[in-house]
Amino acid sequence: MSSExxxxxxxxxxxxxxxxxxxxxxxxxxxxxxxxxLEIRRGExxxxxxxxxxxKTTVGRSLLRLVEPTAGKIxxxxxxxxxxxxAALRPYRRAIQIVFQDPLASLDPRMRVRDxxxxxxxxxxxGASDRERTERVAALLERVQLDPRAMWRYPHEFSGGQRQRxxxxxxxxxxxxxxxxxxxxxxxxxxxxxxxxxxxxxxQEELGLTYLFIAHDLGVVRYLADRVSVMYVGQIVExxxxxxxxxxxxxxxxxxxxxxxxxxxxxxxxxxVRLAGDVPSPSAPPPGCRFHTRCPEVFDRCPVEEPASYxxxxxxxxxxxxxxxxRRGVAASPARS
Amino acid sequence: xxxxxxEVTDLVTTFPTDASLAQxxxxxxxxxxxxxxxxxxxxxxIAPGExxxxxxxxxxxKSVTALSILRLVPKPGRIESGRVLLAGRDVRALPIxxxxxxxxxxxxxxxxxxxxxxxPVQTVGVQVVEAIxxxxxxxxxxxxxxxxxxxERVGIPDADARFDSFPHQLSGGLKQRVMIAMALSMQPKxxxxxxxxxxxxxxxxxxxxxxxxxxxxxxxxxxxxxSHNLGVVNELADRIAVMYAGQVAEEGTRxxxxxxxxxxxxxxxxxxxxxxxxxxxxxxxxxxxxxxxxEWPAGCRFTTRCHRAFEPCATVVxxxxxxxxxxxxxxxxVALEEERA
Numbered sequence: 063m064s065s066e067x068x069x070x071x072x073x074x075x076x077x078x079x080x081x082x083x084x085x086x087x088x089x090x091x092x093x094x095x096x097x098x099x100l101e102i103r104r105g106e107x108x109x110x111x112x113x114x115x116x117x118k119t120t121v122g123r124s125l126l127r128l129v130e131p132t133a134g135k136i137x138x139x140x141x142x143x144x145x146x147x148x149a150a151l152r153p154y155r156r157a158i159q160i161v162f163q164d165p166l167a168s169l170d171p172r173m174r175v176r177d178x179x180x181x182x183x184x185x186x187x188x189g190a191s192d193r194e195r196t197e198r199v200a201a202l203l204e205r206v207q208l209d210p211r212a213m214w215r216y217p218h219e220f221s222g223g224q225r226q227r228x229x230x231x232x233x234x235x236x237x238x239x240x241x242x243x244x245x246x247x248x249x250x251x252x253x254x255x256x257x258x259x260x261x262x263x264x265x266q267e268e269l270g271l272t273y274l275f276i277a278h279d280l281g282v283v284r285y286l287a288d289r290v291s292v293m294y295v296g297q298i299v300e301x302x303x304x305x306x307x308x309x310x311x312x313x314x315x316x317x318x319x320x321x322x323x324x325x326x327x328x329x330x331x332x333x334x335v336r337l338a339g340d341v342p343s344p345s346a347p348p349p350g351c352r353f354h355t356r357c358p359e360v361f362d363r364c365p366v367e368e369p370a371s372y373x374x375x376x377x378x379x380x381x382x383x384x385x386x387x388x389r390r391g392v393a394a395s396p397a398r399s
Numbered sequence: 400x401x402x403x404x405x406e407v408t409d410l411v412t413t414f415p416t417d418a419s420l421a422q423x424x425x426x427x428x429x430x431x432x433x434x435x436x437x438x439x440x441x442x443x444x445i446a447p448g449e450x451x452x453x454x455x456x457x458x459x460x461k462s463v464t465a466l467s468i469l470r471l472v473p474k475p476g477r478i479e480s481g482r483v484l485l486a487g488r489d490v491r492a493l494p495i496x497x498x499x500x501x502x503x504x505x506x507x508x509x510x511x512x513x514x515x516x517x518x519p520v521q522t523v524g525v526q527v528v529e530a531i532x533x534x535x536x537x538x539x540x541x542x543x544x545x546x547x548x549x550x551e552r553v554g555i556p557d558a559d560a561r562f563d564s565f566p567h568q569l570s571g572g573l574k575q576r577v578m579i580a581m582a583l584s585m586q587p588k589x590x591x592x593x594x595x596x597x598x599x600x601x602x603x604x605x606x607x608x609x610x611x612x613x614x615x616x617x618x619x620x621x622x623x624x625x626s627h628n629l630g631v632v633n634e635l636a637d638r639i640a641v642m643y644a645g646q647v648a649e650e651g652t653r654x655x656x657x658x659x660x661x662x663x664x665x666x667x668x669x670x671x672x673x674x675x676x677x678x679x680x681x682x683x684x685x686x687x688x689x690x691x692x693x694e695w696p697a698g699c700r701f702t703t704r705c706h707r708a709f710e711p712c713a714t715v716v717x718x719x720x721x722x723x724x725x726x727x728x729x730x731x732x733v734a735l736e737e738e739r740a
Contacts, residue, residue, distance in 0.1 A: 113600035114571075221688045222457075251456035251627065256671035256682035263681075278601065281630075281674030285682070304678065322605040324630030326672060328657040331633055336609055337602040340570045 067137075068272050069125070069240060071100040074134035074144075076117075076124045080345060092345045094120040096296035098134070099371070102240070107266070107273040109287035109304070111280060111319075113341055116293040118276045122242045125274070126158055127151060138240075156186050159233035163245035165225035169217040175203075175228055176213035182236040202231040206261060223254035227261065234265070244276045259286060280323050284308050289377075292316050295352040296344050302377025312379040315353045351381070359383065363390060402487060404588045404621040405445040405468065405506070410481035412438040412460075412467045416693045435692035436479065437463050439645040447588065448619040452636035452653075454626055456668075458689050460645040461625045465591050468623070469502055486588050504534055507582035511594035513574035517566040523577045524562030531584045549580040553610060572603035579610060586618060593625045608634050629672065633657055638725070641665050644689060644700035651726035661736075662728040663707045699731065707732045 076095040079088040095117045102108045110118045124131045127143065136144040143154050162168045169178055179202060180195045182188075189195035200210035206227040217225055226246065233241055243262070247255040259282065265271055277283050283290060284304060291301040292315065300313035311317045318337040325331070339356045342348050348355050354364035363382055371378040372385055382389050416433040438460045445451045453461045466472045468483055470490060483490040486505050493501065502508075510516050518526055527549065528542040537545070543562065550558035553576045566574055575595060582590055592611065596604040612635060614620055626632050632639060632653070639656040641649045641664065649662035660666045669675065670683035687704050696702045702712040711731050719727045720734040 113602060223688060252629075253456060253668060253671045253685035254688065256673070257684045259673065260681050260684060263679075279673075280601070281672065285673035285676055285678055318602060322602045324605070324608065324628070324634040326629045326633050326657060326669070326674065328633055328654050331653075336605050338606075340572060340603070341600070 066103045067101055068104045068139060069100070069102040069274075070135075070137040071098060071121075071125070072135040072137070074098040074100075074121065074124060074136065075132045076120050076129055077132045090345055093296050093347060094344055095124060095131075096344070096347070098293075098296075098298055100291060100298070100301075102272055102274060104239075104272055105266070105270050106288040107275050107286055109275045109277060109283040109290045110293060111277060111283055111290060112293035113278065113319075115295075115341055115344060117296040117344065118293050119244055121293070122160065122244050122274060122276050125242060126155070126160055128160075152186075156182075156236045157238055158240045158242065159236065159238040160242040160244060161226070161229050161233050161246045163248050165222065165229045165249075166217060168229060169225060171217055173216075174213065175199075175215055175217065175220075178217070178228065179203075179213070179232045179235050182232065186236050188236060198235070199231075202234055203228075205234065205265070206231045221254075222250055223257055226250065226258055230258075230261065230265070234269070238271070240272045240274065242274045242276065245278070246275075247282060248277065248279065255282070262286070280308075280320065292319065295342055295347050297352060297380065298371070298378075299353065299380045300377065301371075302375065306376055310375065312374050312384055313353075313381045314357050314359045314383070318356075318358070353381075361389070367391075401447055403444045403484075404447050404449075404486055405443065405623065406482075406484040407441060407443040407464070407468065408482045408484075410438055410441045410464065410467055410483065411436050411479040412463050412472055412476060413479050414476045414692070433693065434479075437476070437645055437692050438467060440481075441642070441645075441647055443623075443640060443647075445589065445621045445623060447621055448615060449638065450615060450622040450624055450636045452624040452626060452632040452639045453642060454629060454632055454639060455642035456627060456689055458691075459642040461642050462593055464642070465508065465593050465623060465625055468591065469506060469508060470498055471502075471508075500534070503530065503582075503587065504585040505587055506589040506591060507585065507587040508591040508593065509575070509578045509582050509595050511597045513571065513578045513598075514566060516578055517574060519566055522563050522565055523569065523574075524564075527577065527581045527584060530581050534585050545584070546580070549584055550577070553577075553580045553583070553614075554606070555580070570603075571599050572606060575599065575607055576610065579607075579614070583614065583618070583620075587620065589621045589623060590614070591623045591625070594627070595624075596631055597626070597628065604631070611635060629657070629669065641668070644695050645692065646700060647729065648701065649726075649728040649730075651722070655723065655726040659726075661722055661726070661733045662701075662730045663705050663732065664701045665728075667706070699729070701730075 074095055075097055077091040077093050080090040082089045098121055110121060112118050123129045125136060131144050135142050138154055176199050179199045183195050189198055199213050203210045203212055208227050247258050275287055287304045290304050290307040291298045294315050300316045311320055337356055342355060350365040350367055351369050354360045369380050369382050371380050374384040385391050413434040413436050416435045441464055455461050467478050485501060524546055527546045531542045531545055547558045547562055550561055555561050555573060555576050596607050615622055624635055636653050638652050640647050643664050649665045660669055667683055667685045676682055685704050696713060698714045699712045699717050702708045717729045717731050719729055720737050721727050
């Protein structure tokens with residue numbers, strides 16, 4: 063079982079200091095990621111979902127150490143990547159690649175497609191010569207269903223979907239084992255999104271890739287992911303297999319999130335459930351359960367005590383309703399009530 | 400049925416093509432003849448209290464259609480021909496001063512990005528008051544009271560205190576509520592909502608959709624909803640018009656379009672949505688991309704990407720094929736099917 067695990071994250075915490083005043087004194091922290099545990103098995107797709115500001119993107123960037131985690135462990139293939147020096151990190155930089163939401167912003171406008179894709183190969187000394195790398199670029203472009211002749215053109219000459227294919231080819235160029243897809247299809251029209259999702263799925267089958275798929279579109283997640291982790295204000299509130307999350311959500315936030323998605327089934331109109339209020343700020347998360355300010359099932363224990371991740375139905379839920387000792391917990395209700 | 404709130408007939412709005420702009424930049428003296436019709440012969444009609452959704456992918460012309468209705472097309476774009484009647488008044492014939500009165504009082508518009516629609520250095524209250532007093536003579540105190548009332552009506556908590564908030568102090572959902580309050584201030588007959596929930600999270604989106612529904616029910620306001628999200632459209636619309644490459648491809652009631660689409664483009668668009676598929680099953684793709692304006696095929700504009708294209712499609716422009724009183728599609732294949740039926 064544990065040999066299957068490619069990436070394990072334990073207690074990951076990424077805080078950003080809030081500085082104020084003349085001496086830029088630290089007056090507080092944005093707790094973007096505040097105690098996250100994750101496990102991704104080889105060849106599977108784990109989706110990380112949640113609303114804006116929940117910290118899902120920061121998790122992805124912390125894994126690649128594009129931002130430095132404040133605390134926690136990131137085990138990749140048995141090595142704690144969070145502790146490695148910059149130099150020792152190099153092989154992992156190759157093994158974990160990322161594809162971003164906006165392909166135009168992540169491609170250098172003055173670099174030909176060939177050079178953008180070959181840059182990583184040069185960094186990691188893949189391919190013996192420029193000529194060999196060019197051949198590899200051609201093969202990669204074919205793999206993502208682009209004409210190899212496209213390598214001599216510039217990013218602006220392509221459509222959004224084609225550019226995202228180029229970014230995927232660039233990620234593949236260094237033969238990664240894990241690809242973090244950060245809202246990789248969110249900016250695309252639905253017919254183009256379908257092309258990219260089909261491509262990602264095919265590549266996973268052919269190359270045995272593992273994906274961390276960060277997204278807010280639950281329809282896409284249900285279609286693509288094997289497992290789903292739901293984030294809220296810096297923490298994972300529920301995690302389970304995709305069908306369990308969608309078929310039998312346990313955490314009230316997961317339920318609310320699923321119920322808020324408008325359906326395209328014309329018979330199921332008006333089935334939306336509304337959640338009041340806004341997401342709280344991660345610089346001042348509510349005490350106790352972070353969801354208690356919006357939760358329809360809130361009770362007296364929620365604002366005072368922080369729920370743990372309780373095991374439930376093939377996953378975990380961070381909610382007192384899933385407390386194996388009962389919703390009031392043993393400690394919280396001695397002789398009272 | 401009573402007179403439509405909005406009636407658009409054969410609207411054509413053009414923009415210069417990239418090539419003609421480049422020519423001008425290089426100082427060529429040749430007249431820039433290259434203009435492409437981004438909206439090309441669109442006809443629409445909305446009854447009082449009705450929600451019509453205009454759907455389609457990026458670049459299909461849905462936003463330019465909306466901007467044309469209020470004569471807000473940014474230069475160098477211009478309305479070339481066609482007629483736009485807003486509550487019976489011919490928008491294109493109005494002098495600009497009267498057009499200003501029509502905007503807001505007859506038809507108001509909200510946009511995808513509430514942040515860029517609000518002035519960042521003024522409080523939201525001042526901005527709404529400005530909009531109110533532009534249309535109606537009213538004391539500052541009375542306008543403030545009206546504004547707070549509007550804020551309460553659109554569900555802004557602590558409305559009195561929020562009057563003095565700056566846009567950056569409000570969340571995206573609250574900013575969109577402010578925009579809706581501003582749009583409601585003159586009780587227009589038509590609200591044009593251009594991707595009103597696209598920038599919002601799904602739980603906030605549900606709140607805004609419920610608010611729009613309430614606005615329609617309570618004030619009988621008609622809504623032209625522009626969206627690429629068919630889930631949102633299903634929640635709000637009575638009728639749907641699907642646009643492709645500057646033209647309406649299919650039009651019908653919500654039920655007809657979503658449950659019984661006939662145009663191959665509508666069918667494929669629905670089939671490419673992941674939530675309609677079982678995991679692992681390949682998604683339906685529409686090959687290629689929407690061609691750029693000016694590079695549109697001569698016949699049916701969907702020909703190059705259509706899985707059902709046959710002999711007349713590339714050369715003959717399809718006419719409307721009525722499927723029911725409310726449902727029509729612009730497609731040769733559908734015409735043939737209906738002929739045989």
